[in-house]
Amino acid sequence: DAKTTQPNSMESNEEEPVHLPCNHSTISGTDYIHWYRQLPSQGPEYVIHGLTSNVNNRMASLAIAEDRKSSTLILHRATLRDAAVYYCILRDPRLRGNQFYFGTGTSLTVIP
Amino acid sequence: NAGVTQTPKFRILKIGQSMTLQCTQDMNHNYMYWYRQDPGMGLKLIYYSVGAGITDKGEVPNGYNVSRSTTEDFPLRLELAAPSQTSVYFCASSYRVNSHEQYFGPGTRLTVT
Numbered sequence: 064d065a066k067t068t069q070p071n072s073m074e075s076n077e078e079e080p081v082h083l084p085c086n087h088s089t090i091s092g093t094d095y096i097h098w099y100r101q102l103p104s105q106g107p108e109y110v111i112h113g114l115t116s117n118v119n120n121r122m123a124s125l126a127i128a129e130d131r132k133s134s135t136l137i138l139h140r141a142t143l144r145d146a147a148v149y150y151c152i153l154r155d156p157r158l159r160g161n162q163f164y165f166g167t168g169t170s171l172t173v174i175p
Numbered sequence: 176n177a178g179v180t181q182t183p184k185f186r187i188l189k190i191g192q193s194m195t196l197q198c199t200q201d202m203n204h205n206y207m208y209w210y211r212q213d214p215g216m217g218l219k220l221i222y223y224s225v226g227a228g229i230t231d232k233g234e235v236p237n238g239y240n241v242s243r244s245t246t247e248d249f250p251l252r253l254e255l256a257a258p259s260q261t262s263v264y265f266c267a268s269s270y271r272v273n274s275h276e277q278y279f280g281p282g283t284r285l286t287v288t
Contacts, residue, residue: 095275097275104282105279105281105282106179106265106267106279106280106281106282107218107265107267107277107279108279109275109276109277109278112275112276150217154275156273156275157273162208162220162223162233163218163220163277164220164234165210165217165218165219166217167215167216167217168217
């Protein structure tokens with residue numbers, strides 16, 4: 064599986080936008096980019112995914128570089144509830160069992 | 176829907192003891208997974224199942240066993256607990272083989288001493 068590289072930690076002020084980067088220089092043409100987050104003492108939860116085009120949903124936006132070697136998760140207005148570990152995960156949906164491989168992610172701190 | 180539920184929430188085991196971690200989902204999902212998460216680390220896949228009666232190994236299956244007799248339940252068995260199995264265990268499920276979204280349970284925190 065292609066690997067991803069994320070900063071270990073980031074800080075943001077409350078109510079300001081947050082841009083969480085992810086590098087994936089060995090991404091294959093069939094890998095989707097997924098973002099999950101894990102709030103303290105909880106299981107991970109799905110945030111967003113995309114293949115080539117930028118994506119928006121109620122939680123966040125995903126900006127994908129034209130060469131697909133990097134992507135950015137955008138939280139438009141950080142709240143205290145957004146403090147979590149954010150995982151950028153590549154996955155080819157053809158894989159048997161729908162396996163996701165989680166790295167160590169980026170720990171986001173939101174400052175009031 | 177309750178989603179994915181796990182029991183127990185916490186457990187302390189002595190070395191060599193056995194136990195079963197329970198996982199149930201009420202979303203009629205075909206695919207179910209067990210992960211473990213060691214302190215400060217990401218999640219590692221232990222076992223997964225693509226349907227009742229079918230299971231397969233993930234990254235770190237040693238020391239664990241699973242079974243899938245129904246769509247709803249996917250228990251994880253530890254036969255001879257070791258300190259290296261101290262971890263938080265998460266169960267997850269998804270509907271389709273190419274589903275982008277997995278639904279996770281709240282986790283079971285296991286300590287082996």
